[in-house]
Amino acid sequence: MDIETFEDFYRNKFNITATGVKPDLGQFNVFPMNCATHKKPIRYSRKDYYKISFLHGHYAIHYADKSFEVQGTTLLFFNPQVPYTFEAIGERGDGYFCIFKASFFNEYLRGNLRDFPMYAPGGKPAYTLDEAVAQEIGAIFEKMLDNMQSDYRFKYDLMRNYVMEIMHYALKMQPAESQHGYIDANTRITAVFIELLERQFPIESIEQHLTLRSAKDFAAELNVHVNHLNRAVKHSTGRTTTHHITDRLVSEAKALLKHTDWNIAEVSYSLGFEEPAHFSNFFKKQTGLTPGIFRSN
Missing domain, CATH: 1.10.10.60 (Homeodomain-like)
Known part of the structure; x- marks a missing residue:
């Protein structure tokens, strides 16, 4: 099974290479869903990076050996351990997505990204959002897009904070019993x-x-x-x-x-x-x- 790298992502989506960009850009980036100018057929594959997608519309999600549909506004968490793809059912919706390597967070987390429930083995990858939460998360993605275009020296620190804020929105939607630590x-x-x-x-x-x-x-x-x-x-x-x-x-x-x-x-x-x-x-x-x-x- 192919493993899509950051370099493959840039080449497949934009028909460009990621060479010559800042080192952090090889660890994190954010895009609107309609960003790609050089599209290739959707392939079911593993990535060597994490991805968070914020989708409006009707989509079929193929995740590991399971498939399911989502409608409305959905937050999706994909990790390198699980092969996946998704495709629009009917007219393609809009939204945003960000991609990042585990190393982007390594020095900033006490544990591992896989310690978070949405990235844990068997974790829940999809979260349906009500209108209020969808507006709040959409605003966070807008901030990420704006800051990525800026010359602000500490913008990647902001990106980490924005990603963690999105993850905590999802964690609040987890059942209470899945949030506690090791109890015995x-x-x-x-x-x-x-x-x-x-x-x-x-x-x-x-x-x-x-x-x-x-x-x-x-x-x-x-x-x-x-x-x-x-x-x-x-x-x-x-x-x-x-x-x-x-x-x-x-x-x-x-x-x-x-x-x-x-x-x-x-x-x-x-x-x-x-x-x-x-x-x-x-x-x-x-x-x-x-x-x-x-x-x-």
Whole structure:
């Protein structure tokens, strides 16, 4: 699967290169939705940067192995770990979007961007906005556009503040139970397990080989007894450790089958299966389809 870089973005959207721009511009930029002058067909792909889109209109969003529609005014958060694309249904709407690298925030955050719920594994990427909130967030994007054209020395500090303000608007729309921190040992070990699981993805090359595939593998890595890990994960999420691992494997398998030209054996090996037959049996058990039939549908 292709990984779109900042350089690819400028080349694909504007038919220009990003060379010669200020270093910070290679880490952050903001645009109106109608900015692109050199459009190419929409491709389902991973990026090496984060993106926040503010859309007016009716769109189909294809995110990981799921698709859904949004209407009205929507705030969308996309991260480098998840392949995605979106397309207008009917007449294309308007809006704004900003793109930024994780390094743009590295020195300014105590933790990681992926610690925020909208960028966490399994996080909610789309937020439907009422009219009042839509006006407020639209005004923030207007400020970003105005400041990007200025010579203000500290404008990128302003951009970080604007992005964080937008993210906090979304966080206020999160259910209360998803906003609290780690409240007990079970929650902490579950969070570390999920982070370790997600750290193995995305699979970006045939040479990449998954090594943590079972509850025992993760327990050994976390230096805890497997029964302790299983109890903690089940207590915190209501689902077994194996269920989480299986779901993530299936999700990645679907992405690789649909969006790479790797053969079944190569997909199998990259996901840690010793034999393609084992992968085929696993995939059919989980989805009801063989890998080949799933790919051809």
